[in-house]
Amino acid sequence: MSAESVQQAFAAAEKDLREGRQRQAEQRLQELAATQPPFAPACFRLAMLAFRRGDANSSLSLLDDATAAEPNVAAYRYRLAFVQQHLGMNEKAADNFAHTARLDPENVSAMLKAGMLYTARGQAEAGAELLQRAVLTEPALDQAATNTKMTPAARQEIGSALQALNKHYKRMNQQVLDELAGKYPAKERDRFERAMRILYREEKAEYNHPMQRPEFILFPGMQAMPxxxxxxxxxxxxxxxxxxxxxxxxxxxxxxxxxxxxxxxxxxEGTDHSKTRAGTDFxxxxxxxxxxxxxxxxxxxxxxxxxxxxxxxxxxxxxxxxxxxxxxxxxxxxxxxxxxxxxxxxxxxxxxxxxxxxxxxxxxxxxxxxxxxxxxxxxxxxxxxxxxxxxxxxxxxxxxxxxxxxxxxxxxRQAEIDGLQMFFRKRAEWLRRCQPGSESASKENENGTD
CATH class of the missing domain: 2.60.120.330 (B-lactam Antibiotic, Isopenicillin N Synthase; Chain)
Known part of the structure; x- marks a missing residue:
């Protein structure tokens, strides 16, 4: 079939689907999928139909054909990963979700799913990087975990992702605490260590004054006066x-x-700078x-x-x-x-x-x-x-x-200044590494372990 006739046949199949002639549409699509090389859009459409009727294995085979024919189409790659995850093929699903995120740097869902799957298979840092990219791409994720307009499943997925990312920050911060412990006695470090425990919600914040509410970091015990x-x-x-x-x-x-x-x-690009961490509306x-x-x-x-x-x-x-x-x-x-x-x-x-x-x-x-x-x-x-x-x-x-x-x-104290500068340096290095559009460490870690 010529390229023009392939496109005409696919358009006819799409029209059949819209007008309820599914059997006729599937017959046209199967003919297109059987061409050499397979016509990827037809494979993808058949894969979606197969999954809807509960035939995930056929859907997987068709998506393999679609991605083999057109490996750089993010929608095909994402759906392949989705079906792989559905079938318990989590190793392959993780890599294909990560591949999707490289093809489509705005695909926050792919980043979240890849990040959680990498984390589950022991690649904590690669997973955290993808989760951080998702948050940098869509800052509103910070509030999405409690957004009642979202489905419970979506809120749970985002909440789990934020918890996993928080664990990475704790691991990163432990490096700061260990380095500080090698330089200063405990009495010089106590406020900084408590500030970090409060930041990561391991200790309840005790404000030094009823009108004081720092939105990011609270040093307990520091003189509080306006x-x-x-x-x-x-x-x-x-x-x-x-x-x-x-x-x-x-x-x-x-x-x-x-x-x-x-x-x-x-x-x-959709980023809202008008809301602060505490919800002040500017x-x-x-x-x-x-x-x-x-x-x-x-x-x-x-x-x-x-x-x-x-x-x-x-x-x-x-x-x-x-x-x-x-x-x-x-x-x-x-x-x-x-x-x-x-x-x-x-x-x-x-x-x-x-x-x-x-x-x-x-x-x-x-x-x-x-x-x-x-x-x-x-x-x-x-x-x-x-x-x-x-x-x-x-x-x-x-x-x-x-x-x-x-x-x-x-x-x-000097120990606190040193601790803060180490904290912000590690944070800055990490955020630069995770900026959307930069080369992902997750690619290096595909099919491997940390």
Whole structure:
């Protein structure tokens, strides 16, 4: 049969199926499947029909033919893996689900199924990598396990996957704890170890203050107060003395109409940046020009913007600011337009403080941390623990701009800094390895064991 007649026969079979002539449709499809090489779409359609009537073995044979004829069609490969799993052929199913994920990097279901099957057969790291890719591809999976709109089976599958991934993080974190134990006595490590047990839900969180709820990492026993007075830090006068230089660079940016981007980034490819871990809804500020920023450092990564602010960066680099790979520091100009309101929310952790230097401060601006409201002053520092509930507003008649950076909590120990930096370094290396679209270690581990 010519290619054109094959396509015409397949279209006729599809029409027969739509109009309820299944016997006639199957006869056409079988003729197409018998060609050399087999016509893969016909094999696939027959495989689906066979599985529906309970003939999984025939479905498997037809899917083998379809994938042999067209090995790079993700839908064929996924269905082959599905039937293999149904028949208990878990080794082959795992490899074919992983193969599907390489062919279709958006196929979260294939990643989850491959990850769990690899984990079950003893390839814990390859399994965790696929599960992590699934979460990075679809961040909403974190909430899906409790989403009552999903079927119980889907919730259970996602819940099991998240538990397996959590076990990997615990194994990874144990390496940090072991390394730290070789450097510091137990009394220097106790808070860090407890913080990690709380993070992995091995210990119940005991908050240091009723209005403090860090969304990511809680260090128990660390001094908890919403505001920290300037006398706590020996570098405050150095930063305030540089006000004119910092303000001059800000004025130049404003004169050049430099781009300040929305602090809450607009959704990209379905990713929702408007919800925090604790469920705070920032959708009113999503992609909004009401609250914008000009970052020199973001999530520990230096921006090209720093070249436009050399004097500001020189001051910042003279400070003992927190550093952790792909996480800290954050250094940026924060702009809040008249009428802007940053809703009450919590920060990520309580081991570092947020610092503001007032630059352009109209009347009518304020910031509440915990139960106390303070007001920015031009050229003056405010220091607070953003793991307390906090909010800010601009009820003035022009924009408010502050320089924001970070400082370690005054109580933090060197052992804790070392532990955090090791923790974030391992986390960053792992997440880079698992980024969607990168080459998967699971391919190397197919048909093997860790």
């Amino acid at each position: 505001w920290f007075e300037r006398e706590k830090f020996d570098w405050v006068s150095r930063v305030e003395a540089a006000y004119d230089d910092i303000r001059g660079e800000l004025d130049a940016l404003l004169e050049e109409q430099a781009e300040f981007t929305p602090y809450i980034a607009a959704n990209v 959708s009113s500020l999503l992609g909004s020009q009401a609250w914008t920023s000009f970052h020199m450092f973001k999530a520990g990564v230096i921006s090209e913007n720093y070249k436009r602010c050399p004097k500001t960066m020189a001051v910042m680099e003279s400070l003992p600011y927190p550093e952790a790979e792909d996480y800290m520091p954050e250094i940026f100009f924060s702009r809040l337009q008249p009428g802007g309101h940053i809703i009450p929310h919590y920060g990520q952790m309580n081991f570092r403080l947020t610092i503001h230097l007032g630059l352009i401060i109209p009347d009518g601006c304020g910031i509440r941390v915990g139960e106390e409201t303070r007001h920015w002053e031009t050229g003056k520092i405010l220091a607070f623990d953003d793991s307390f509930e906090h909010e800010a507003w601009n009820r003035g008649d022009h924009e408010r701009i502050v320089l924001i950076f970070e400082a370690w909590h005054p109580d933090i």
